[in-house]
Amino acid sequence: MGTEFPDGFTWGVATSAYQIEGGRYQDGKGESIWDRFADTGRMPSSGDVACDHFHRWREDIALMAELGVTAYGFSTAWTRIIPDGYGDVNQAGLDFYGRLVDELLRNGIAPWLTLYHWDLPQALEDRGGWLNRETVDHFVRYADVVSRALGDRVKHWITHNEPWVAAHLGYGIGVFAPGISDFGSALTAGHHLLLSHGRAVPAIRSNSSAAQLGIALDCRPSRPASDDPEDVATNRVHDGFRNRWFFDPVFGKGYPADVTALCDERQVFKDAGLPFLRAGDLDEIAEPVDFLGLNYYTSVEIRAGDEDGMEVVLPAGPDQPAGYTEMGWEITPEALTSYLGHLHSEYAPAAIVITENGASYSAGPASDGVVRDLKRIDYLDDHIRAAGEALDAGVPVAGYFVWSFLDNLEWVTGYGQRFGLVWVDYATGQRIPKESYHWYRRVIAEGLPDQTSLL
Ligand code: IFM
Numbered sequence: 001m002g003t004e005f006p007d008g009f010t011w012g013v014a015t016s017a018y019q020i021e022g023g024r025y026q027d028g029k030g031e032s033i034w035d036r037f038a039d040t041g042r043m044p045s046s047g048d049v050a051c052d053h054f055h056r057w058r059e060d061i062a063l064m065a066e067l068g069v070t071a072y073g074f075s076t077a078w079t080r081i082i083p084d085g086y087g088d089v090n091q092a093g094l095d096f097y098g099r100l101v102d103e104l105l106r107n108g109i110a111p112w113l114t115l116y117h118w119d120l121p122q123a124l125e126d127r128g129g130w131l132n133r134e135t136v137d138h139f140v141r142y143a144d145v146v147s148r149a150l151g152d153r154v155k156h157w158i159t160h161n162e163p164w165v166a167a168h169l170g171y172g173i174g175v176f177a178p179g180i181s182d183f184g185s186a187l188t189a190g191h192h193l194l195l196s197h198g199r200a201v202p203a204i205r206s207n208s209s210a211a212q213l214g215i216a217l218d219c220r221p222s223r224p225a226s227d228d229p230e231d232v233a234t235n236r237v238h239d240g241f242r243n244r245w246f247f248d249p250v251f252g253k254g255y256p257a258d259v260t261a262l263c264d265e266r267q268v269f270k271d272a273g274l275p276f277l278r279a280g281d282l283d284e285i286a287e288p289v290d291f292l293g294l295n296y297y298t299s300v301e302i303r304a305g306d307e308d309g310m311e312v313v314l315p316a317g318p319d320q321p322a323g324y325t326e327m328g329w330e331i332t333p334e335a336l337t338s339y340l341g342h343l344h345s346e347y348a349p350a351a352i353v354i355t356e357n358g359a360s361y362s363a364g365p366a367s368d369g370v371v372r373d374l375k376r377i378d379y380l381d382d383h384i385r386a387a388g389e390a391l392d393a394g395v396p397v398a399g400y401f402v403w404s405f406l407d408n409l410e411w412v413t414g415y416g417q418r419f420g421l422v423w424v425d426y427a428t429g430q431r432i433p434k435e436s437y438h439w440y441r442r443v444i445a446e447g448l449p450d451q452t453s454l455l
Helices: 033-039 053-067 092-105 134-150 165-172 183-207 230-251 257-264 281-287 333-347 372-392 436-448
Strands: 012-016 073-074 110-115 157-163 212-218 222-224 267-269 290-293 300-302 352-357 397-403 423-425 431-433
Touching: 012 110, 012 300, 012 352, 053 092, 053 431, 053 436, 073 157, 073 267, 073 397, 092 110, 092 134, 092 281, 110 134, 157 165, 157 183, 157 290, 157 352, 165 212, 165 230, 183 212, 183 281, 212 230, 212 352, 222 230, 222 281, 230 281, 230 300, 230 333, 257 267, 267 290, 281 372, 281 423, 290 333, 333 352, 333 372, 372 397
Parallel strands: 012 073, 012 397, 073 110, 110 157, 157 212, 212 290, 222 300, 290 352, 352 397
Antiparallel strands: 423 431
């Protein structure tokens, strides 16, 4: 017998603005670092049109309603609302999200609004981006503007999605926008992202007193390749840089001492310690939240000599060995169960919501038009079961969002990686619900079947 998910459990789907909206030049939208990254040839395709959700949002919400989700996780594009990140507010941008939220509510779907899914206004990047502490103030103002406008209707807010990615891929190794490669910069950007989270929480609360607030942290649970003390030590370092560096300060533990010691040892900032850290910052970052958002896809095995936390498993396309998705990510649902248990015992968040989980498989429409994405169903089934096991063991898992609702722009890997429950024909914009969509609809309506075995 599988887990019974309680009444009130949140079943959702998620997307992000740059990955689906398109509408780049519409209604006064400003330029983001991802627009610039695409324009300068740093990625194979741009999000200029993407899924054209900017025009097709009613159709998309109708598909969500049919799916039966109780929540939709999406992000607002800062540049639609404040085109330069500072300065004038663009009412047309706010109105777009206002219409979206109203339509969701009309369909009984709770909007879960993420303020930042990596698309920093380019005008702020020109002033130093997340390396400039002033960006924190601009973000808090943006949070205030959005929550003033939508806080009467939006009751679930996420400040940042995956700050590790924004900091390390964007400023540490430069494979993501804005394309800066400097380890110290990644730590600086990460700190300012976290500080802006902590400061935005009270700003949002003051505009939306009944709101539930959180942050969505990505993770790479890791295990040592062997009992060899060097593998064990390297694994600890990996976990420190990749996971604890973000989870610890959000939950009041500050930056992990073993990792800051390593930064000193490696002279990341010469002898300056952590120069971005000011008195009071850690208290602000630890502002209490109502839930922890967890984005989980995979876990990794670490051995001595591996990069200590900066691992980026590059996609290798559709010819992956069994046990891997097309992103080249190993399928490890058991690590989701154990990591949820670890988060519960280590940090005791009031609730944990799995804000992203899903798999990239390129299966498309067969000659009969049906998209038989059975591997995705298997992946989702395994992971929902894994979340259920944690719930059974007493972890307060309160919701689960599939990444993603639609196939969309998978950042620097372009449109080839498809995570959606709904197939998107990028030439025409046509949407085709995949078999996984129909399967998820039954899970939401009836619960998990005792066993799903498709492959
Ligand atoms: O598509 C991304 C999303 O933007 C953030 N989390 C991981 C997803 C899959 O790579």
